[in-house]
Amino acid sequence: MRNTRGEGDKLITDDLLESFPKTQAEADAIKKQALASHFYKDLFINQKGDMTTLIIETDAYSHEGEQEVSVEDEFSDGFEDSATQNSVEKKAFLSDAENHELLEVVKEIVAKYKSDDFKIYIAGSPAVNNELKAQMKSDMQKFMRITFLIILVFLFVVFRRLSAVFYSLLVILLSLVATIGAMAWSGTAFKLPTQIVPSLLLAVSVGATVHILSIFFDKFNTTGDKKEALSYTLGHSGLAIAMTSLTTAIGVGSFAGSAVAPISDLGIFASLGVLISLVLTLTLLPALLTITKLKPKVKKEAGQLDLLMKKLALIPVEHTKKVLLGSFVVVLLSFVAASQVRLSHNPLKWFQPDTPTRVATEVIDAKMNGTVTIEVVVDTGKVNGWQDPVLLSKLNAFSAKIEQYQDEFTHVGKVVSLATITKETNRALHENKEEFYTIPKEQNLVSQELLLFENSGSDDLEDVVDSQFSKARITIKLPWTDSIKAVKVLSYIQDESTKTFANLKVETTGMIPLLINTFSQAVHSSAFSYLMAGIAITFMMMLILGSVHMGLISMIPNLVPIIMGLLVMYVGKMPLDMFTLLIGSIAIGLAVDDTIHFMHNFKRYYLESGDAKIAMEQTFYTTGKAMVITTLVLALGFFAYIAANMISVQNFGIITGSVIVFALLSDLLLAPALMVVAAKRGWIK
Amino acid sequence: MKAKKILFLLGVGATLLTSNLMAGEMDARAIMEKVDARDDGQTLEEDMMMLLIDKNGAERKRDLKTYSKDKGEDEQKTMFFKSPADVKNTAFLTYDYDDASKDDDQWLYLPALKKVKRIPSADKSSSFMGSDFSYFDMTNRDLDDYEFKILKETKVRGHDAWMIESTPNNQKVIEESGYTKTIAIVRKDNFVVVRAINFLTNGKKKYLDLTQIHEENGIWLIDEMSMTTKKGKRTLHKTVLTFSNISLNGEIDDSVFTTRRIEKGL
Numbered sequence: 015m016r017n018t019r020g021e022g023d024k025l026i027t028d029d030l031l032e033s034f035p036k037t038q039a040e041a042d043a044i045k046k047q048a049l050a051s052h053f054y055k056d057l058f059i060n061q062k063g064d065m066t067t068l069i070i071e072t073d074a075y076s077h078e079g080e081q082e083v084s085v086e087d088e089f090s091d092g093f094e095d096s097a098t099q100n101s102v103e104k105k106a107f108l109s110d111a112e113n114h115e116l117l118e119v120v121k122e123i124v125a126k127y128k129s130d131d132f133k134i135y136i137a138g139s140p141a142v143n144n145e146l147k148a149q150m151k152s153d154m155q156k157f158m159r160i161t162f163l164i165i166l167v168f169l170f171v172v173f174r175r176l177s178a179v180f181y182s183l184l185v186i187l188l189s190l191v192a193t194i195g196a197m198a199w200s201g202t203a204f205k206l207p208t209q210i211v212p213s214l215l216l217a218v219s220v221g222a223t224v225h226i227l228s229i230f231f232d233k234f235n236t237t238g239d240k241k242e243a244l245s246y247t248l249g250h251s252g253l254a255i256a257m258t259s260l261t262t263a264i265g266v267g268s269f270a271g272s273a274v275a276p277i278s279d280l281g282i283f284a285s286l287g288v289l290i291s292l293v294l295t296l297t298l299l300p301a302l303l304t305i306t307k308l309k310p311k312v313k314k315e316a317g318q319l320d321l322l323m324k325k326l327a328l329i330p331v332e333h334t335k336k337v338l339l340g341s342f343v344v345v346l347l348s349f350v351a352a353s354q355v356r357l358s359h360n361p362l363k364w365f366q367p368d369t370p371t372r373v374a375t376e377v378i379d380a381k382m383n384g385t386v387t388i389e390v391v392v393d394t395g396k397v398n399g400w401q402d403p404v405l406l407s408k409l410n411a412f413s414a415k416i417e418q419y420q421d422e423f424t425h426v427g428k429v430v431s432l433a434t435i436t437k438e439t440n441r442a443l444h445e446n447k448e449e450f451y452t453i454p455k456e457q458n459l460v461s462q463e464l465l466l467f468e469n470s471g472s473d474d475l476e477d478v479v480d481s482q483f484s485k486a487r488i489t490i491k492l493p494w495t496d497s498i499k500a501v502k503v504l505s506y507i508q509d510e511s512t513k514t515f516a517n518l519k520v521e522t523t524g525m526i527p528l529l530i531n532t533f534s535q536a537v538h539s540s541a542f543s544y545l546m547a548g549i550a551i552t553f554m555m556m557l558i559l560g561s562v563h564m565g566l567i568s569m570i571p572n573l574v575p576i577i578m579g580l581l582v583m584y585v586g587k588m589p590l591d592m593f594t595l596l597i598g599s600i601a602i603g604l605a606v607d608d609t610i611h612f613m614h615n616f617k618r619y620y621l622e623s624g625d626a627k628i629a630m631e632q633t634f635y636t637t638g639k640a641m642v643i644t645t646l647v648l649a650l651g652f653f654a655y656i657a658a659n660m661i662s663v664q665n666f667g668i669i670t671g672s673v674i675v676f677a678l679l680s681d682l683l684l685a686p687a688l689m690v691v692a693a694k695r696g697w698i699k
Numbered sequence: 700m701k702a703k704k705i706l707f708l709l710g711v712g713a714t715l716l717t718s719n720l721m722a723g724e725m726d727a728r729a730i731m732e733k734v735d736a737r738d739d740g741q742t743l744e745e746d747m748m749m750l751l752i753d754k755n756g757a758e759r760k761r762d763l764k765t766y767s768k769d770k771g772e773d774e775q776k777t778m779f780f781k782s783p784a785d786v787k788n789t790a791f792l793t794y795d796y797d798d799a800s801k802d803d804d805q806w807l808y809l810p811a812l813k814k815v816k817r818i819p820s821a822d823k824s825s826s827f828m829g830s831d832f833s834y835f836d837m838t839n840r841d842l843d844d845y846e847f848k849i850l851k852e853t854k855v856r857g858h859d860a861w862m863i864e865s866t867p868n869n870q871k872v873i874e875e876s877g878y879t880k881t882i883a884i885v886r887k888d889n890f891v892v893v894r895a896i897n898f899l900t901n902g903k904k905k906y907l908d909l910t911q912i913h914e915e916n917g918i919w920l921i922d923e924m925s926m927t928t929k930k931g932k933r934t935l936h937k938t939v940l941t942f943s944n945i946s947l948n949g950e951i952d953d954s955v956f957t958t959r960r961i962e963k964g965l
Contacts (some may be wrong), residue, residue, distance in 0.1 A: 465780075
């Protein structure tokens with residue numbers, strides 16, 4: 015920590031703590047000096063003087079794969095022409111694993127030294143990112159297991175057959191393993207978005223297998239003929255299941271075109287997984303059922319569920335108008351609520367309020383005025399361009415102006431640049447007189463002062479300017495801010511820098527611009543993906559149902575659950591951020607499944623009997639029952655996520671679970687009502 | 700009689716053994732003593748071109764004129780910048796004291812300020828003019844601060860040499876130099892350290908290479924040398940110093956090494 019000052023005719027550029035103080039008086043003297051420094055304030059020490067920071071700079075580039083070289087080899091390799099060595103290397107950025115290792119060591123050291131009256135907080139983007147990944151991973155893994163268990167138990171309760179349980183699980187597991195295997199084989203790592211893939215596959219696989227099992231066992235229990243039951247099942251629902259899987263694959267696959275790499279990975283692998291699951295459900299599952307010894311369980315009287323389904327079937331038929339009206343009102347409400355859902359991206363808020371990393375960041379932000387940065391790099395394009403006093407004065411004025419910035423969301427904590435070092439050196443060379451804390455007016459003096467600074471051994475210069483003095487870096491420190499809320503300050507900074515440094519190349523980067531860019535890209539690509547998926551699915555529905563009218567009508571019960579999902583987000587005050595944005599992909603897949611099953615089967619029964627009421631009963635009795643079972647299993651599985659650590663994971667569970675339930679309601683009430691109307695109008699051909 | 704004989708043999712054996720060991724260590728130390736004792740002249744006047752190369756290969760050039768003179772065990776140096784233009788006539792004056800307890804003195808003159816400033820140079824590990832050479836690199840090391848060991852014999856640029864490892868034996872010299880150890884290649888024919896790898900306390904390494912040397916009247920002079928700072932395999936920065944117009948043991952007046960002289964410029 016440099017301390018440049020003049021004493022008499024001596025120029026001193028040493029460290030503030032060159033020799034550690036041994037007496038309280040010495041310590042007090044240093045403290046006074048530190049608190050008086052404009053440079054230290056909010057960077058190394060806070061206003062009150064009761065908090066200080068240690069800034070740990072990590073390497074930007076990775077050292078993975080570097081091996082210890084023996085001394086002899088050093089002498090032959092180490093003296094090679096460095097130019098060729100550097101160009102051969104591909105510079106990879108510091109990897110997550112390395113980041114994690116680093117943080118573990120830091121945590122160990124902190125644990126050794128902290129105490130109740132000597133609190134130590136760890137914050138900064140490497141720490142927050144590390145914690146984010148660790149918690150999300152542990153949450154997702156925990157809940158995969160719990161969801162699995164719930165599904166297992168429920169399957170048994172419903173079917174009361176081990177075969178039902180195990181074969182479903184087998185198909186699910188194989189699809190999962192195949193998909194993850196494909197990811198590993200292609201070198202695709204698990205990122206935040208791709209962590210949804212297992213849950214999605216689970217939902218899809220359960221849906222398909224339960225459907226098959228439900229219809230199969232019903233038939234088998236009645237006839238006792240396995241082969242016949244199987245062929246009936248596949249004939250009855252095979253096509254529908256293939257269609258549902260395809261639409262789900264399209265729904266989720268639309269993400270493959272996203273500009274954000276992990277989201278694109280999600281699109282590719284989730285759709286792959288869905289297709290694998292389809293194949294296994296239509297081949298492996300029937301095969302397994304064929305080779306297993308099964309005993310038909312004859313039902314003496316209709317089960318509870320069967321009776322319920324009979325009753326439910328009547329509602330849309332006898333109260334068509336009421337159902338349609340009611341749905342309309344709900345949808346309208348949802349639209350209103352949906353428009354109020356705010357776009358936001360603040361990963362810090364995904365942590366519980368008492369998580370150490372979140373607390374640390376908020377404390378340091380409050381006391382030290384910022385933990386993340388926006389970096390502005392200004393390139394003059396020529397050697398020693400930044401030794402120009404005129405340009406340095408502009409830089410100085412710019413820094414001062416930016417440091418004053420405040421808006422309703424955030425404010426700038428501190429600005430560090432080459433101007434700071436130049437002013438300090440100038441002041442020190444003029445006997446520490448405060449009026450010389452300015453940029454010198456002559457070029458020669460600037461060059462000589464910077465030469466002197468270079469000679470002092472401090473490497474602070476590397477942080478603010480490149481070795482050619484052609485590019486300067488301005489570090490603007492801010493508190494951790496929601497990406498959406500930081501847009502204003504970022505555009506202000508970008509505008510001001512282009513204005514101040516007109517004719518020069520100005521670039522902005524840093525954690526905040528990165529998050530903003532990533533999020534806005536994610537939003538745009540997702541919106542586009544959803545649109546594409548919507549169009550593709552509409553066409554598929556038209557194909558499956560055999561008419562344009564039916565296809566269009568079917569989109570209503572398809573989209574309603576998703577809109578209602580937004581209602582849930584509004585009520586639960588959940589933001590639309592990069593994570594929740596992806597939930598739609600799962601939601602579309604599942605909502606569409608129910609609709610396809612229902613409408614496909616209703617159409618078939620209606621064309622057979624010509625009577626809407628009878629067709630409705632038959633549909634509810636077969637497909638409807640399967641839909642209810644699937645929904646119950648999945649909703650339970652997803653609602654279990656409420657017990658998660660991360661708030662984002664809790665929200666994920668609540669929203670997905672709700673959408674699954676809404677999809678069922680929509681396909682037991684709205685879709686039937688619409689079908690009744692369609693039947694009356696003769697649209698079903 | 701037998702006992703005496705055995706004792707005698709044991710004694711001879713022991714002497715042989717220990718003297719072998721002693722010879723091993725003494726060889727390394729003896730070599731380094733010869734390196735240290737090498738005559739490097741009383742005065743030296745030369746032009747120095749400093750080329751600073753960053754990790755992207757971008758270069759910066761500086762031209763200096765340097766004067767050095769031995770004063771007993773101490774050394775005095777004066778350096779004037781000739782280029783680039785905006786630092787022309789910036790000058791440094793250094794008194795390098797042999798006495799380890801005495802800090803070196805350094806003054807600098809900035810023409811734009813028209814003032815001479817004193818700089819306490821307590822931190823020898825700091826870089827010389829922003830180059831990869833540190834002040835510590837430019838001074839002679841005190842042999843008593845190190846343990847030496849011959850690692851092996853090797854060849855460099857066709858010359859036979861020893862590879863010698865020097866390890867500091869006290870914390871003070873580690874702090875002062877910034878090095879945890881050094882491995883040097885010493886040419887057998889002239890006891891010049893032609894290559895070295897310095898291991899820094901922060902994990903970086905500095906590679907010294909004397910690429911061009913020549914002999915004049917029994918004294919070896921450096922024409923060109925480089926120092927490269929690396930982390931792992933990655934080069935962070937490199938400095939090349941090229942010397943020309945070398946005038947060895949010429950007459951240089953003591954007044955050259957005063958603050959008044961450096962104010963006057965070249």
